[in-house]
Amino acid sequence: MSLTMRSVLLIAVLVAPFVAGHAEKGRETAKVVSIQKHVQGRVAHWEGRVPIFDGNPVYDITLRWNNKIYLVRYESLTGYYPRAWDVGREISVEHERGQFLLYRGEEAVPAREISSSDCVLANHPASALITPQLPCD
Secondary structure, three states: OOHHHHHHHHHHHHHHHHHHHHHHHOOEEEEEEEEEEEOOOOEEEEEOOEEEEOOOOEEEEEEEEOOEEEEEEEEOOOOOOOHHHOOOOEEEEEEEOOEEEEEEOOEEEEEEEOOHHHEEOOOOHHHOOOOOEEEOO
């Protein structure tokens, strides 16, 4: 066996467990626990102490995945929300760093994980960050 062939085999043996482990991850199932629709969208800017919204509907979706609860944000320019993602439904997901891919059939839709830092205090522009936010409930 040549040195090059031996090197290729060694690399294949070393990489195989990683590739197999990654391939097994793939799509998994998550249950939709709750949905909160923000019809007004995110705060685009402030006029004094009054928030001006962008008008693009945003959905905060609570998912139960791998015995943990995750809150993700799905943004829709049209307001469309798939019925397949209704409360109580199980949906196919893939978890990636900081986000989930939610599947509608074969189409993957990104929904980023969110936290309390993704909201601003009502009527308080000083708490707003550079990126558009939602008012805290």
